[in-house]
Amino acid sequence: MLDVKKLLKKNPFVLAPMDDVTDIGFRELCEEKGACYSTTELTSINALVRGKVFKSRYEKGNLRINSVQLFGSEPDVFVEASKIVDKEADMIDVNFGCPSPNVTRQYAGSCLLKDPKNVGNIIEKLVKENEKPVTAKIRLGYKKATHIEIAKEIEDCGADALAVHGRTAAQKYSGKANWDAIQEIYEKTNITLIGNGDVKDEDDIAKYLNSHCDGLMIGRAAIGNPFLFERFNYYLKHKKKLEFDREKLKEKQKELLRDYLKKLENREFFNLNLKIQRQSMWFFKGIEGAKEFRNKIAQEKDIDKIYRAIEEF
Ligand SMILES: Cc1cc2nc3c(=O)[nH]c(=O)nc-3n(C[C@H](O)[C@H](O)[C@H](O)COP(=O)(O)O)c2cc1C
Missing domain, CATH: 3.20.20.70 (Aldolase class I)
Structure with missing residues (x-):
């Protein structure tokens, strides 16, 4: 146990x-x-x-x-x-x-x-x-x-x-x-x-x-x-804080969001679209252009287009 x-x-x-x-x-x-x-x-x-x-x-x-x-x-x-x-x-x-x-x-x-x-x-x-x-x-x-x-x-x-x-x-x-x-x-x-x-x-x-x-x-x-x-x-x-490079933050978060979307594939959720919108908003919080990104995918049901939007972000 x-x-x-x-x-x-x-x-x-x-x-x-x-x-x-x-x-x-x-x-x-x-x-x-x-x-x-x-x-x-x-x-x-x-x-x-x-x-x-x-x-x-x-x-x-x-x-x-x-x-x-x-x-x-x-x-x-x-x-x-x-x-x-x-x-x-x-x-x-x-x-x-x-x-x-x-x-x-x-x-x-x-x-x-x-x-x-x-x-x-x-x-x-x-x-x-x-x-x-x-x-x-x-x-x-x-x-x-x-x-x-x-x-x-x-x-x-x-x-x-x-x-x-x-x-x-x-x-x-x-x-x-x-x-x-x-x-x-x-x-x-x-x-x-x-x-x-x-x-x-x-x-x-x-x-x-x-x-x-x-x-x-x-x-x-x-x-x-x-x-x-x-x-x-x-x-x-x-016993010390991990230094992190703010320059790389956006790319790291984009990678993370892609990983996240892959994990949702072939799984059934109550409202997948809303879930993706919310999570992407949180993943990109504080990053310039996050709101526009969210608006772009707001009605998007095609997952390939969401991946493309992440690429272009
Ligand atoms: C959006 C949201 C949903 C939550 N849902 C649950 C839940 O399903 N079960 C639970 O035990 N606590 C839930 N909580 C409480 C959290 O587990 C945690 O106890 C609380 O947020 C305090 O911790 P934090 O200050 O680190 O956020 C939720 C909290 C938030 C903000």
Whole structure:
């Protein structure tokens, strides 16, 4: 069985799950550039058992490690859903952090943080019925911070690792992530801990890794930026920042976008065109002409023409 703690010792950088961002192509790219592993976008257990989920949402593809994130509320349905993704998954992750009303109104995501016993029931059942690691991703609490109680419950119920976004659900993305609270979990539990929230550069590695947590999970800073994992690994190894040549940035990002498009070929997605537009906007963010490029491919369905537009960009 995979040992998450050992994995993080070798490489502590994990790509965060982000709905509509971290599709299989993007995750493969981040792993190639140095992410230890990544987690799928959140996937509904109810939709899974009804057969309503594209396989591309949870497939392993060419990933070394595929952590599949599930959300829902019923422990038995979690187990049923985990069996459906079993062949593709190396780990099962449970979302206890999503603050979106679409999710919380189903009594799922961060809504479950209101009731730590329920969190425990889900983890316990999944651990009992699965041979692979079961992990959880939480926020600090729903309205008020209850992180210690929740983290202990998750640890006691046998989860292999815990990722913590240092905000409550009520905070959404406002303010700064509370890394003192993440450190408190590190000190008061023995669970393998992955800290998350506002990690954006090498200084954050020095500030938080091994003092606040065993691994760092990176979300928004990695959007359009898989090279961040290369930079972070370089920093860890050489204790200095990787110099990068801004002149070459555009060509590097073009290459990356081409790689990304290749990874999407022969896979089925909900809205491929929109996905390509969004990702290219992120890959070319801050590069002159990015907006015009996006407009050029906005209605383009012919993939060869998109490759040509990249060439001409
Ligand atoms: C666009 C977007 C989509 C997200 N989708 C998910 C998700 O599907 N599952 C999840 O657990 N967290 C999700 N998150 C939360 C992130 O995983 C992460 O916890 C949060 O962005 C804080 O990390 P960061 O400051 O590094 O971005 C999402 C965040 C963003 C910005």
